[in-house]
Amino acid sequence: MTVRVRIAPSPTGNLHIGTARTAVFNWLYARHTGGTFVLRVEDTDQERSRPEYARNILDGLTWLGLTWDEGPFYQSKRLELYQQKVQALFDKGLAYRAYDTPEELDAMREAQKAKGEAPRYDNRHRKLTPEQRAAYEAEGRSSVIRFIIEDDREIAWNDLVRGTVSWKGR
Numbered sequence: 001m002t003v004r005v006r007i008a009p010s011p012t013g014n015l016h017i018g019t020a021r022t023a024v025f026n027w028l029y030a031r032h033t034g035g036t037f038v039l040r041v042e043d044t045d046q047e048r049s050r051p052e053y054a055r056n057i058l059d060g061l062t063w064l065g066l067t068w069d070e071g072p073f074y075q076s077k078r079l080e081l082y083q084q085k086v087q088a089l090f091d092k093g094l095a096y097r098a099y100d101t102p103e104e105l106d107a108m109r110e111a112q113k114a115k116g117e118a119p120r121y122d123n124r125h126r127k128l129t130p131e132q133r134a135a136y137e138a139e140g141r142s143s144v145i146r147f148i149i150e151d152d153r154e155i156a157w158n159d160l161v162r163g164t165v166s167w168k169g170r
Contacts, residue, residue, distance in 0.1 A: 003035030007061075007068075010042040011053035015060035027066045039071035046076070086145055097143040098125035099136035121146065 005026040009019045030037035039061070043049040058072060089095035098121075100108075109119040126148065128136075136143070149155065149169040156166035 003030060003033040004038060005030050005035060006038035006040055008040040008042050009057050010045060010048075011050060011057060012045055012048040013053055015057045019057070020060065020064060023061055023066055024064065027068075030069070036069045037066075038073070039068035040073045041071075041075065043074050043076045049076075089145070089147075093148065095145050095147050096126050096128075097133065098146045099128075099133070099141040099143050100125060101141065 007019065007023040007026055009015070009023075027037050029035065039058075041054055041057070043054065054072075054074075061068075086095065105121075108122060108124075112119050112122075123146075126146070151169050153169045154166055155169070156164060159165045
């Protein structure tokens, strides 16, 4: 197995000690294991991200002597790639769009808590008709992409630290 680690700073301010520390540890681990160190710039906060902050972060990492094997990948420049991946999930029946407002989600969670249930998304928008989706979009609602996980389906993976980890849909 090849180790891949990354640093993903947000260019909403200058390089700070926490980002520098994480970058150093990840870079050292990649070099120690013969792995790959990836730099991804999380510039999706369009209101606060600034090119001069991104430049400061890259210059600071370089000043620390850190070199990345891949990147820098700017998230805002990869939207077409992400749209293709999301479309593939839709085409395979693995995801759907949900148009819930923050207020609707809060009300759903409060109702669940009032019944003594743990808050969780109830899949209310999973089977919207094309007409319902069009109506939400005509209202100007934004959407999120949600994965489809069948009830009682177990999802398991091997974590190098925790071993086998599993989660069961409900």
